Amino acid sequence: MRTILPPEIILPSDVSVFLAGTIDMGHSVDWQQTFINQANKEETLDDVVVFNPRRKSWDHNWTQSIENIWFSEQVNWELDAMESADVILLFLEANSKSPISMMELGLFADSGKLMVCCEEGFWRKGNIDIVCKRKEIHQYRTFDELSAAVIAKLKDLVESK
Template identity: 45%
Template sequence: MHLLQLAAASALICGFIGIGSERLSAAPQSTSTVVTSPEPLPEADGRLRVFLGGSIEMGAARDWQSDIIEAIQQAPVVLLNPRRADWDPAWLPSADNPEFRRQVEWELHALDIADIIVMYLAPETKSPVSLMELGLHAQSGKVILYCPDGFWRKGNVDITAEHYDIEQVNSIDGLIAAVRARVGHSDGAD
């Protein structure tokens, strides 16, 4: 069998059984797709990938991620949401705990592949993991940050944001508007 025939047969078989179908899509989708941990992270498909980082507090913080998801559902983006419905706060936060490791590795990889990192640090939270993630990506140019008055380390966050020229906004609506501006999309609500 010639190399070209082999490649065509391989592509046909892979397409038939669903392997690599994301990479074979002809054009990017025009609306958002939400990928929630621990779902597999998607291959690049031409749409920007937006990580919804910030306060979760083991599920105790308000689900602000759903506000963002609803507001930009018509934008051509892939939303990477670390908040999982099946999270068990009783899981030991240990590298030896497979579910905990799976979550942390998902978040680290999602942050790395994200084109935009949305970060909301809620006043009623400590959010040490989010602070670490902010520090890891402060110099990336990818972060849009909302840290309202009342967050326990707001001064540190504001100075760090100023030092690294991180885009800061003053509300959840500001986060939504900033994401829309970076994506170049409007839902008509602007």
């Protein structure tokens, strides 16, 4: 697997996945790396591209404004990567707020790309469950179930190309 981090240029690829979900300004568990480690065990996924929005050079002091070039670059990179991805893995941790992830769910609810895990205890789990049911988005109970399902989906996509 090849991991692309912001602000790296997004190039077309045969199969790709975007890792959407809880980051909480860098304070959440790095579940993105856990997923990457699990997926890297699969030889058939060597050519898959992973878009990981967890920017190494993120500065918590950036003004979240369209006028801030670094912030704007980050948000546009994420939107471009989600539009480009074949699969969007969306993981919402129980003890997080994740407002941007909820917005991403709404933006891509009709895309057919989303695979979601919203842990029990997430403050807006009911809303997430209703949107997923209404939009027929595959939902998983645990991060491990979600990871396994996304890896299986990526394998299917690789085999079909």
